[in-house]
Amino acid sequence: MTTKVSFTLNGEAVSAEVDSRTLLVEMIRENLGKTGTHVGCDTSQCGACVIHLDGRSVKSCTMLAVQAEGADVATIEGVATNGKLHPMQEAFREHHGLQCGYCTPGMIMSSLDLVKQNPDPDEKQIREWLEGNLCRCTGYQNIVRAVKAGAQAMRADD
Amino acid sequence: MYEFNYHRPTSLEDVSEILAANDEAKILAGGMTLLPTMKMRLAQPSDLVDLSAIDGLSDISDTGDAIEIGAMVRHADVAGSDIVQNAIPALAELANSIGDAQVRNRGTLGGSIANSDPASDYPAAVLGLDAVIKTNKREIAADDYFKGLFETALEANELVVSVKFPKPKKAAYAKFPNPASRYAVVGVMVAETDSGLRVAVTGAGACAYRATEIEAALGKSFSTDALAGISMDAADLNDDLHASSEYRAHLIGVMAGRAVSTLGG
Ligand SMILES: Cc1cc2nc3c(=O)[nH]c(=O)nc-3n(C[C@H](O)[C@H](O)[C@H](O)COP(=O)(O)OP(=O)(O)OC[C@H]3O[C@@H](n4cnc5c(N)ncnc54)[C@H](O)[C@@H]3O)c2cc1C
Ligand code: FES
Ligand code: FES
Numbered sequence: 001m002t003t004k005v006s007f008t009l010n011g012e013a014v015s016a017e018v019d020s021r022t023l024l025v026e027m028i029r030e031n032l033g034k035t036g037t038h039v040g041c042d043t044s045q046c047g048a049c050v051i052h053l054d055g056r057s058v059k060s061c062t063m064l065a066v067q068a069e070g071a072d073v074a075t076i077e078g079v080a081t082n083g084k085l086h087p088m089q090e091a092f093r094e095h096h097g098l099q100c101g102y103c104t105p106g107m108i109m110s111s112l113d114l115v116k117q118n119p120d121p122d123e124k125q126i127r128e129w130l131e132g133n134l135c136r137c138t139g140y141q142n143i144v145r146a147v148k149a150g151a152q153a154m155r156a157d158d
Numbered sequence: 159m160y161e162f163n164y165h166r167p168t169s170l171e172d173v174s175e176i177l178a179a180n181d182e183a184k185i186l187a188g189g190m191t192l193l194p195t196m197k198m199r200l201a202q203p204s205d206l207v208d209l210s211a212i213d214g215l216s217d218i219s220d221t222g223d224a225i226e227i228g229a230m231v232r233h234a235d236v237a238g239s240d241i242v243q244n245a246i247p248a249l250a251e252l253a254n255s256i257g258d259a260q261v262r263n264r265g266t267l268g269g270s271i272a273n274s275d276p277a278s279d280y281p282a283a284v285l286g287l288d289a290v291i292k293t294n295k296r297e298i299a300a301d302d303y304f305k306g307l308f309e310t311a312l313e314a315n316e317l318v319v320s321v322k323f324p325k326p327k328k329a330a331y332a333k334f335p336n337p338a339s340r341y342a343v344v345g346v347m348v349a350e351t352d353s354g355l356r357v358a359v360t361g362a363g364a365c366a367y368r369a370t371e372i373e374a375a376l377g378k379s380f381s382t383d384a385l386a387g388i389s390m391d392a393a394d395l396n397d398d399l400h401a402s403s404e405y406r407a408h409l410i411g412v413m414a415g416r417a418v419s420t421l422g423g
Binding site: 001003019020021042043044045047050056057058059062063064066067069110113114129131132133 | 159160161164194196210257258260261263264338339
């Protein structure tokens with residue numbers, strides 16, 4: 001059974017004809033061509049697929065595309081503005097918060113949700129929040145530093 | 159994932175109708191358990207009935223001597239609710255200890271207790287706080303609700319609508335989380351309620367249950383010392399790659415002690 005699913009993606013109206021079993025991440029990557037959102041595990045563990053659904057971070061591999069009907073969806077492609085990296089992205093670059101970069105889109109989308117709720121997170125809060133984001137390369141030290149610095153830069157921007 | 163028909167009804171009557179017409183239909187709440195199971199092809203529902211468009215399932219309200227939480231309330235919303243934090247802080251903390259932030263943003267109270275995973279957290283709160291489960295058909299007391307491994311008193315076509323948690327005099331939850339998933343290896347809720355002292359254990363057995371030996375000991379003296387002489391029988395406890403049954407038996411006493419000391423005992 002295919003259905004037409006429509007939602008807002010990074011501020012633009014999008015739609016696609018999908019199977020009811022199509023995952024949201026599949027629709028985003030394959031139907032809509034936005035491949036910044038990654039699939040690391042496909043078993044709800046790794047957080048590489050984290051996006052924002054109506055302003056909250058969720059794992060897009062553990063949602064059906066049909067469940068996003070009418071929603072406001074944001075992915076990593078919408079984070080930079082006018083070719084300029086977002087302060088959180090800049091902080092990951094500056095603090096070497098990535099090596100292969102596979103986990104990075106999910107790390108950044110998850111961190112942005114944290115900062116929205118807690119503009120000045122300490123190291124413990126960052127580590128607890130990133131519980132659902134796995135990184136096979138960095139050992140997390142620099143990711144935590146990057147999130148702290150990114151949050152600080154975002155406060156300064158406000 | 160096998161194919162299925164997707165429905166998003168807007169009333170409980172419509173849900174009942176779809177469930178009645180399709181033997182192999184299943185309810186979809188947060189999907190954090192059901193979708194992974196379907197991806198592994200361990201479940202093959204003919205129809206999925208998404209509860210997200212039904213009004214009134216996502217409310218948290220203070221009814222005076224209790225708080226009532228709708229089946230579709232997400233774990234993150236229980237954790238962040240002023241009503242829950244004020245009336246039953248142990249419940250807000252429990253919700254905040256589930257999985258990770260993204261699981262808490264999708265997973266629901268109704269889905270968790272309908273599933274009754276032996277390692278899930280909410281069952282300890284439902285049983286420990288002497289809650290009442292409201293369904294589309296009746297009200298079920300917590301003591302009559304958990305029946306066994308992934309088994310509850312819910313009948314076919316019966317769905318959880320809300321859970322009413324009486325406000326306890328005091329309550330604390332202590333959990334030994336699996337370091338990877340955060341599911342409870344063992345979790346213990348200790349609560350002094352209007353119906354008496356209750357100690358509910360999750361993670362250790364096939365489903366959540368009350369540790370009556372510990373309740374009796376704490377009834378005599380509410381202190382960690384009262385737990386010193388108690389050893390739990392490991393015979394019927396879970397034994398898997400996460401922990402042996404002996405280890406779980408030991409953890410029950412340790413977690414109960416932590417909850418009691420949080421409460422000043
Ligand atoms: C990585 C990860 C970590 C997790 N860690 C924890 C943890 O630490 N502690 C913990 O407790 N849980 C944990 N969970 C499970 C999580 O809390 C789930 O959200 C929860 O168990 C199921 O809720 P759901 O809303 O996602 O339900 P769904 O997956 O949508 O449904 C689960 C089952 O319940 C049925 N159902 C759903 N709603 C109702 C209803 N209202 N009435 C009747 N039947 C219904 C469905 O048909 C299905 O059979 C984890 C999950 C993941 C993916
Ligand atoms: S791909 Fe979604 S959690 Fe790993
Ligand atoms: S940078 Fe390679 S997985 Fe995180």
